Amino acid sequence: MSQQPVIAVVGPTAAGKSDLAVDLALRLGGECVNADSMQLYRGMDIGTAKLTKEERRGVPHHLLDIWDVTVTASVAEYQKLARAVIDAVEVPVLVGGSGLYVRAAIDELEFPGTEPEIRARLEAELAERGPAPLYERLRERDPAAAAAILPSNGRRIVRALEVIELSGRPFSATMPSYDAVYPSVQIGLEVPRPELDARIELRVRRMWEAGLVDEVRALLGQGLAEGRTAGRALGYAQVIRFLEGEWSEEQAMAETVRLTRRFARRQESWFRRDPRVQWLPYDAPDLLERSLARIAGPACE
Incomplete structure (x- = not known):
């Protein structure tokens, strides 16, 4: 089992987690481990804001594009995969806004059977x-x-x-406790609500401009609408309703913005309950240095 503390970059969507995780990995010689439940799906790139190969800047990224869109998400399966990576990587940098997945990776979390x-x-x-x-x-x-x-x-x-x-x-x-399997340092990115709302709207508009509708159309041919998890993802479910003629494109975009804002509030509430998360302003000019100081410990700040 890894002795190096797991570094986790958490917080609401559109806060800049992926970029900070890459910065930290580059500085520390680390590798990123995805903890965004929707980035696990192949082909769901634009609507999940998945970093491009260029944006990863040579940093290895694990647990991206591992499931077909017809697969139902399983936190238990993710837990096994994430812990195998964490054990194998010298400096793991866990990054994502799916709170249950972050906790499944680093904390005690039971998965009872099913009937x-x-x-x-x-x-x-x-x-x-x-x-x-x-x-x-x-x-x-x-x-x-x-x-x-x-x-x-x-x-x-x-x-x-x-x-x-x-x-x-x-x-x-x-349900997840705060009993850790791995020591961790968790950095939370804090964004004032009006700024976060504006960033979410801008992100959704850019997703549309980047070809989200075409991405969804292509994934429908791979069974997206039948996927119990992927087919309900933010943005994807709304575009499906547009393509099926139920909504106008403007309605689909507006609903994606509204629901993403609501989702971001739930994300923030989830991570705020965890006393281990150390919050930093997302736009701090010295964000990387302050994050590194938190990772090094109080004596180094």
Whole structure:
């Protein structure tokens, strides 16, 4: 197991995490390990703001482009892959805004089994009645889990109820703790909300200009619409609705901006709860030096 602390660059989308991670890797002789759940998918490049080969500046990047868009995301599978890389890399720099994936990589996190019959019954109920009654059931059985799951997130509600029924234990007992498997230094990039909202809108517009619609159209030929995870990704789901004639292109873009802003607030809330994250202003002129000082430790700041 790696003795070098894992460096993690976290925070909301559009904060500049990928660029800082490359800067740190170049300075420290490190390699980047992706912790963005959607960058795991092949072909989902523009809509996930995946760094180009040139933007990676020669730094090895691990766990990009490993799944087809038809594959359902698995945090348990990601955990195995991420830890294998962390153990093999001298200076791992974990980077991404998927909080559960970051925690799965570096912290104790259980993955209870699954029972297809229970899952199928709950998913059928979700399809027929929507998430609200299932969420109310979860609130009764495990208030702590319900408080940590959005009432609209049917997939996670189903999973929580499945684990409760299967194990007889609260789902919250399996949720991530702050018990670390690896020592880590976590740098959070802080962006004032008005600036973050503006950066998100600009990023979405640039994605459209870079050819997001054509990217989605090509991925539809590879099964994107059938992908339970990839097909629901921000930007991709909205473009699909445009291409299917349900929305105008302007509606799809506006909804992508709105939902990405909401997602960024959830990301920030998730990382703010972790007392280990050390926050720095995203636009500090000496951001790299301040990050390096945090990594070196208090005595070196």
